[in-house]
Amino acid sequence: MTISELLNKEELSHSDLVQLLKIERQEDMELLYRKADEIKQKYCGNKIHLRGIIEFSNYCRQDCYYCGIRNENKNVNRYRMSIEEILHSTSLIYNAGIRTIVLQSGEDLAYDKDKISRIIKSIKEKFDMAITLSLGQRTFEEYRQWKEAGADRYLLKHETANPSIYFDIHPYQNFEDRINHIKYLKSIDFQVGSGNIIGLPNQTLNDIADDIILCKVLNVDMASFSPFISADDTPYKNVSNCGIDIVLKTMAVARIYLKDVHIPATTALSTLNPDGRKKGLLAGANVIMPTYTPNNFRFNYLIYKNKPGGSESPNVKLSNLNELANELKLSFSSSKGHSLKI
Ligand code: SAH
Numbered sequence: 001m002t003i004s005e006l007l008n009k010e011e012l013s014h015s016d017l018v019q020l021l022k023i024e025r026q027e028d029m030e031l032l033y034r035k036a037d038e039i040k041q042k043y044c045g046n047k048i049h050l051r052g053i054i055e056f057s058n059y060c061r062q063d064c065y066y067c068g069i070r071n072e073n074k075n076v077n078r079y080r081m082s083i084e085e086i087l088h089s090t091s092l093i094y095n096a097g098i099r100t101i102v103l104q105s106g107e108d109l110a111y112d113k114d115k116i117s118r119i120i121k122s123i124k125e126k127f128d129m130a131i132t133l134s135l136g137q138r139t140f141e142e143y144r145q146w147k148e149a150g151a152d153r154y155l156l157k158h159e160t161a162n163p164s165i166y167f168d169i170h171p172y173q174n175f176e177d178r179i180n181h182i183k184y185l186k187s188i189d190f191q192v193g194s195g196n197i198i199g200l201p202n203q204t205l206n207d208i209a210d211d212i213i214l215c216k217v218l219n220v221d222m223a224s225f226s227p228f229i230s231a232d233d234t235p236y237k238n239v240s241n242c243g244i245d246i247v248l249k250t251m252a253v254a255r256i257y258l259k260d261v262h263i264p265a266t267t268a269l270s271t272l273n274p275d276g277r278k279k280g281l282l283a284g285a286n287v288i289m290p291t292y293t294p295n296n297f298r299f300n301y302l303i304y305k306n307k308p309g310g311s312e313s314p315n316v317k318l319s320n321l322n323e324l325a326n327e328l329k330l331s332f333s334s335s336k337g338h339s340l341k342i
Contacts, residue, residue, distance in 0.1 A: 007035045012257055017209035020253045023242045029249070036252035036284035043260045045285040046330050049337030050321070051132065051264075052093030053102040055293040055301040056081040060106025062136065066197065066239075068231030068302040069117050074181055075233045077300045080110060089292045090123055096318055098337040100130040102155065102289060107136035108233070116142070124150040130336040132193070137173065146187050152338070153179035153303040155193035157213045157224060161210035162190040165200055171324045182218055191339040193222030193262070198250055199242025200228055208246075215261070222262040222287070223337035225250045226271055244272045248283040255284030260340040262287045271306055277321075281328055286301050287337070290317055 003023060006016055023029055053078060057080045058069045069076055081089075093101050101123065105111065111119075120131055134155035143154065157176055160166050166175035170251070185192050196211040215223040227242035251263055264287040265280025272278065277288060292314055293301060301307070325331055 003031055007031060007256070010123070014209050014213060017212055017253055017257060018205050020256075021205045021208055021249050022176050022251060029245075029264045030072065030255075032249065032252050033044060033283050036255040037282065039255050039259055040284050040286055043340055044262075047101065047286070047333040048281065048325060048332050049262065049287045049335075050096075051100040051102050051287060051289045051290045051337070052090075052098045053104055053289050054081070054086060054089045054093075055104050055291070055297070056086050057105035057111060057137070058297075059107040059108040059110065060136070062107050062173065063171050065171075065235045066200070066228060066231065068234060068304055070234060073233045076302075079297050079300055080108070081294075081297065083115075083122060085294065086119055086153045087122060087126065090127060090129075092314055093292050094127045094129060096314060097332070097334060098290075099128070099134060099334065100153075101115065101127075102132040102134055104134035104155075105136075106169075107138070107339060110227060111135070113139075113142045113145050116146055119164075120146060120149040121153050137178065140181075140184055143181075143185055143187050143190070144188055147190060148235060151190070152219070152336075153191040153193065155224075156182055156185065157193075157197070158182060158199055158211070158218075160200055160203060160207060161196070161205045161214040165202055165207065166211070168202070169200060175261065177260070179218070182220070191221040191342070192218070193224060194218060194220045195222075195226070196250075197226060197228050198247050199240075201236070201239055208250055209253075212250070212257055215254065216258055221341055222264070223254055223258060224264050224266055225254060226266040227266055228269040228312075229271055229306070232302045232304060235280035241272065244276065244279065247272070248279055251285055252283045253278060262337070262340065264289055267291065267307065268304065271304070278324055278328065281324070281330065288315065288321060290321065 132153035163175040265285035269276035
């Protein structure tokens with residue numbers, strides 16, 4: 001079957017996804033990105049959703065082999081932001097017109113159930129915005145209480161759908177647990193984000209097709225496909241960074257297959273390539289997550305090397321994003337950008 005016949009099929013199978021991920025010819029890639037853009041237009045229009053992210057703690061009890069802030073990395077300057085500092089960063093996000101805040105951290109139990117609930121409630125009292133939590137795996141009871149406190153979304157990537165790779169990269173976690181957590185979060189009505197890392201040791205295109213299909217099976221509301229980038233002082237410090245093309249192809253195939261999900265052009269993509277965000281937006285992405293972590297903390301949240309979002313102020317970054325949006329004839333949404341499924 002030709003690529004254009006494949007792209008017009010009603011239902012794509014696993015082997016169809018693999019065939020699309022294998023595309024190498026320039027004209028086939030263009031067909032793929034054009035189709036992804038068409039589907040994005042249909043489900044998302046020409047709006048980009050911005051999510052302001054605050055990385056409020058880099059303490060972590062886990063030891064993911066790829067991650068720069070893993071517990072065993074003794075060369076990290078660890079920090080925790082206070083509720084006041086988090087609220088200040090939230091006000092910057094709100095004043096920039098962004099209506100979703102993402103609170104992200106390592107798995108840091110110092111922010112216990114009640115402390116996170118207090119943060120959620122304080123934000124909701126002061127600001128009319130959606131809250132996404134990205135705190136790693138916590139207890140079901142904690143998830144429940146945070147939902148009741150007003151959190152809207154939870155981001156927990158499955159990282160890889162291949163249980164044996166999952167085991168290789170996470171010494172203390174197992175794949176089945178991770179999936180059960182994602183299912184539980186869905187069951188208590190969180191809008192859920194998940195997704196993978198591309199370029200992990202031993203990962204194949206079959207695995208990546210499985211990742212895309214798993215996002216459908218789990219009925220996730222947001223799916224993030226981001227490149228592996230090596231981080232200093234980790235067991236994977238010498239593993240090569242992922243190439244950009246496979247990430248863009250994965251995003252495009254995911255858009256075509258999953259349709260009504262939010263797909264971010266990730267920060268990691270712009271680390272790989274200065275035009276990463278633009279390329280991502282042209283390959284099916286409809287979300288950008290600018291960092292609002294204060295500068296004095298940001299440089300210690302190095303989950304991978306050369307993470308950008310450097311020293312320029314959020315306003316400068318936003319005006320760069322504005323230029324990009326204009327160039328692509330896209331505009332920023334002023335809504336909270338809830339799930340496309342509700
Ligand atoms: N601790 C939380 C959230 C912080 S990490 C959690 O585990 O869910 C957020 C994401 O960063 C992870 O899900 C992972 O996909 C990504 N990440 C971490 N290290 C990375 C690396 N070296 N390259 C690419 N992505 C990485």
